[in-house]
Amino acid sequence: MMAVENPITKTVQEEALRKIKLNLTKESRIGEIDFNNLVFGKKYADHMLVADFDGHEWKNAEILPFQHLSVSPSNAAWHYGQAIFEGIKAYKDQDGEPMIFRPYDNYARFNTSAERMGMPTVPEWLFIGGMDLLINADRDWVPSNKGCSLYLRPFMIAADEFIGVKPSDTYKFVIINSPAGPYFNKPIKLLVQDKYIRAFPGGVGYAKAAGNYGGTMYPTMQAKKQGYDQILWVDGLEFKQLQECGTMNVFAIIGNKAITPDLTQGTILAGVTRASVIDILSDMGLTVEERPVSIEEVVTAWKAGTLREVFGTGTASSVAYVEQLDYKEHQIKLDTTKYSVGAEVIERLDAIRTGRAEDTRNWNYKITRL
Numbered sequence: 001m002m003a004v005e006n007p008i009t010k011t012v013q014e015e016a017l018r019k020i021k022l023n024l025t026k027e028s029r030i031g032e033i034d035f036n037n038l039v040f041g042k043k044y045a046d047h048m049l050v051a052d053f054d055g056h057e058w059k060n061a062e063i064l065p066f067q068h069l070s071v072s073p074s075n076a077a078w079h080y081g082q083a084i085f086e087g088i089k090a091y092k093d094q095d096g097e098p099m100i101f102r103p104y105d106n107y108a109r110f111n112t113s114a115e116r117m118g119m120p121t122v123p124e125w126l127f128i129g130g131m132d133l134l135i136n137a138d139r140d141w142v143p144s145n146k147g148c149s150l151y152l153r154p155f156m157i158a159a160d161e162f163i164g165v166k167p168s169d170t171y172k173f174v175i176i177n178s179p180a181g182p183y184f185n186k187p188i189k190l191l192v193q194d195k196y197i198r199a200f201p202g203g204v205g206y207a208k209a210a211g212n213y214g215g216t217m218y219p220t221m222q223a224k225k226q227g228y229d230q231i232l233w234v235d236g237l238e239f240k241q242l243q244e245c246g247t248m249n250v251f252a253i254i255g256n257k258a259i260t261p262d263l264t265q266g267t268i269l270a271g272v273t274r275a276s277v278i279d280i281l282s283d284m285g286l287t288v289e290e291r292p293v294s295i296e297e298v299v300t301a302w303k304a305g306t307l308r309e310v311f312g313t314g315t316a317s318s319v320a321y322v323e324q325l326d327y328k329e330h331q332i333k334l335d336t337t338k339y340s341v342g343a344e345v346i347e348r349l350d351a352i353r354t355g356r357a358e359d360t361r362n363w364n365y366k367i368t369r370l
């Protein structure tokens with residue numbers, strides 16, 4: 001079934017065409033890509049978008065061949081971390097036409113991150129319109145194989161050449177895109193971290209800021225050495241309330257309820273997949289509770305035999321089944337071959353994203369051919 005066309009798509013595209021210069025490649029690199037063996041985040045499509053914020057407005061917006069950026073060693077982003085990003089996926093519908101999944105949600109989150117980090121917001125013509133024109137230029141790079149997509153990575157960095165601590169006046173906005181296969185190709189093992197934390201109320205946990213990830217590298221390296229795929233972060237006060245994983249929000253299915261940590265503390269990224277999964281779970285007739293979830297509640301449910309499934313949700317990883325969840329002396333092992341809820345969520349989500357099911361909530365942004 002075709003996606004419902006977003007009525008403002010055309011207007012956004014027209015404004016983008018007026019404001020973004022197109023400098024397209026004469027030689028595509030697409031022949032180098034093995035679309036049957038896509039790995040996540042390794043190869044980039046022919047084009048990228050760049051734009052500059054001069055302290056007052058966004059200008060010099062251009063789609064050009066993918067290339068290195070030239071950045072001064074005194075660039076403020078290197079030193080003080082004013083850097084934010086997004087992760088979005090484009091799929092092909094049943095007619096082979098590309099669609100972006102919920103780009104307006106990522107657009108809103110990007111500008112929320114920008115505000116928290118003292119950076120300028122970006123206008124719709126640049127973020128949404130820029131992706132539209134970029135996918136038009138890289139249309140053939142959107143994979144159609146099952147589980148594959150074109151991963152879009154918009155980001156913004158400070159651009160001042162000045163090494164004093166202050167918000168940068170100038171910024172660079174860039175979008176690159178990468179044909180991507182599955183992030184995890186098997187069920188994952190999580191460690192509930194009880195020494196290091198990712199975010200605290202009042203901090204920047206809800207922003208998709210580069211530094212949030214930098215701080216997780218060391219504890220994650222330690223966890224990986226012990227055989228885990230990611231950390232499941234908990235609050236820093238009691239080390240009990242679940243937050244999220246390295247690149248995913250988390251859900252537990254207990255009996256006929258789906259529970260997931262709520263966003264009120266500002267410590268968790270408001271996942272677009274999380275929001276979609278909440279709607280899909282409700283459509284499936286489950287009761288969904290967004291509320292504080294303690295690790296003890298999960299352990300207790302597991303001991304009582306009512307913990308049916310635990311899964312992570314994220315744009316990169318889609319829905320990742322958790323087969324093992326370790327917390328102190330507890331080792332929760334789950335049989336992911338019995339994950340009927342997770343399986344149906346993936347199926348429904350994929351069906352919407354690829355136009356096989358009706359897009360009743362208008363999640364897909366259909367790319368009108370130029």
Ligand SMILES: Cc1ncc(COP(=O)(O)O)c(C=O)c1O
Pocket residue numbers: 087244245246247248249269270271272273274313314315316
């Ligand atoms: C820390 C973190 N939490 C959650 C998510 C899931 O968010 P989304 O579903 O918008 O990709 C991501 C990925 O973007 C993430 O990096």
